Every structure is written in C-alpha cells, then in structure tokens.
Amino acid sequence: MSIQGVLFDLDGTLLDTALDLGAAANRALARYGYPPLSDEHAYQYSSHGSRGLLQAALGPLFERTDYHPLKDALLDAYLASLCVHTRPYDGIHELLTRLDAQAVPWGIVTNKPGWLTDPLLAQLPLFASSRINVSGDTFDVSKPHPKPLLAAAESLQVDPGGILYVGDAERDMQAAQSAGMRGCVALWGYLRPEDSPLEWPAEWFCDSPYSLVNKLGFNE
Numbered sequence: 001m002s003i004q005g006v007l008f009d010l011d012g013t014l015l016d017t018a019l020d021l022g023a024a025a026n027r028a029l030a031r032y033g034y035p036p037l038s039d040e041h042a043y044q045y046s047s048h049g050s051r052g053l054l055q056a057a058l059g060p061l062f063e064r065t066d067y068h069p070l071k072d073a074l075l076d077a078y079l080a081s082l083c084v085h086t087r088p089y090d091g092i093h094e095l096l097t098r099l100d101a102q103a104v105p106w107g108i109v110t111n112k113p114g115w116l117t118d119p120l121l122a123q124l125p126l127f128a129s130s131r132i133n134v135s136g137d138t139f140d141v142s143k144p145h146p147k148p149l150l151a152a153a154e155s156l157q158v159d160p161g162g163i164l165y166v167g168d169a170e171r172d173m174q175a176a177q178s179a180g181m182r183g184c185v186a187l188w189g190y191l192r193p194e195d196s197p198l199e200w201p202a203e204w205f206c207d208s209p210y211s212l213v214n215k216l217g218f219n220e
Contacts, residue, residue, distance in 0.1 A: 009167035012189030024078035091209030
C-alpha cells in the first residue's frame with residue numbers, strides 16, 4: 001500500500017527542543033543543589049522526557065532521590081520558557097510544505113503532555129495544517145501503546161497500513177509496528193550512545209528530513 005498519510009513524533013523529530021528542555025532541567029537541578037546537565041546529554045535524552053533528563057543528570061543518584069519535586073520544578077521552568085531556542089529541524093518546513101501540496105494528510109502523536117504540547121505548537125505557525133495532535137495524556141495510555149496512533153489514523157481517515165509514522169525513539173517504532181503502520185526512524189533526532197536504531201522495527205531510516213522528502217518521491 002502506498003503512503004496515504006504521515007504521523008510524526010514531536011521532540012527530536014519535528015522540533016529540536018533539547019536546549020530549552022536542558023535549560024529547564026538545569027534550573028530545577030540548581031534549585032535543589034545538583035550540578036547541571038550538559039548540552040550533550042540534553043540532546044541525547046530529551047526524547048525520554050523529564051525522567052530521562054533527570055536520570056542522565058543524576059546518574060546513580062537517581063535511584064536514591066525523590067525525583068518528583070525535581071520533575072515538577074523542571075516542568076514549571078519549561079512551561080515558562082517553551083520556545084526560546086526551539087526550532088524545527090532543517091528540512092521540516094520543506095517536508096510539511098510538500099505534504100500539504102500533495103494533499104497528504106499529516107499529524108502529530110507525541111508523549112509530551114497536552115498542557116505543554118498545545119502552547120508550544122501555538123507558537124509555531126508551520127504546524128497549523130496538522131490534521132490531528134495527540135498528546136501523551138490524550139488517552140489513558142501513551143506510546144509504545146498503539147492506541148494514540150490508531151486514534152490519529154482514524155482522525156486522518158486513513159487506514160493504518162497506509163500511514164508512515166516518523167520518530168526518533170524505539171518506542172515510536174514499536175508503536176507503529178503494533179498499530180500496523182510503516183515506521184521511519186528519524187536518525188537526525190535524539191539518539192543515545194546505547195541506542196541501536198538500525199535494529200528497531202522500521203522500514204525506513206532517514207538521516208535528515210530532506211532524505212525523507214526523497215523517500216516519499218516528492219523530488220521525482
């Protein structure tokens with residue numbers, strides 16, 4: 001079946017949010033007397049949310065720390081500065097413009113909670129043509145469970161087998177596989193040293209949004 005719709009993860013796939021997430025983590029860490037997270041670690045762990053960022057920052061201390069106050073402080077700091085350094089990746093504008101020009105419906109399925117996703121997307125007019133935005137708290141389950149992807153497919157009115165899901169985390173590809181969708185690993189995203197993305201259950205592996213444009217045949 002040809003690709004009739006595209007769904008995207010958000011952080012590390014459509015948007016480079018690492019510096020804003022890392023800055024929020026560092027404000028929380030400083031508040032509780034911990035050393036800062038490096039930019040390198042912010043780029044590697046931002047796809048894994050506040051817990052992943054704090055695990056990277058605290059290392060072995062994480063298991064012996066009540067991380068909930070840190071998490072709350074991180075999220076409060078992030079909400080206050082959602083889109084300071086955040087930018088779409090190079091090529092995303094071209095990719096979404098091509099999808100719109102070809103009348104290929106697309107949307108976003110992220111594990112980011114809606115109270116962060118919605119105000120962030122509102123600051124980025126590029127994403128106004130998204131047909132559906134599903135957040136991590138839209139349902140009672142989130143990725144890697146397939147329910148959010150299947151609900152998005154229903155909203156796009158496209159059979160799951162005709163949808164490509166693009167993401168930079170293993171759980172994204174697991175969710176796509178469980179939903180009966182085709183998966184594309186965004187190799188430009190937030191990969192950790194221990195990740196093995198070429199072993200994830202995906203059909204496509206793209207090192208940039210431009211290569212995804214080519215894969216979709218828009219340059220032919």
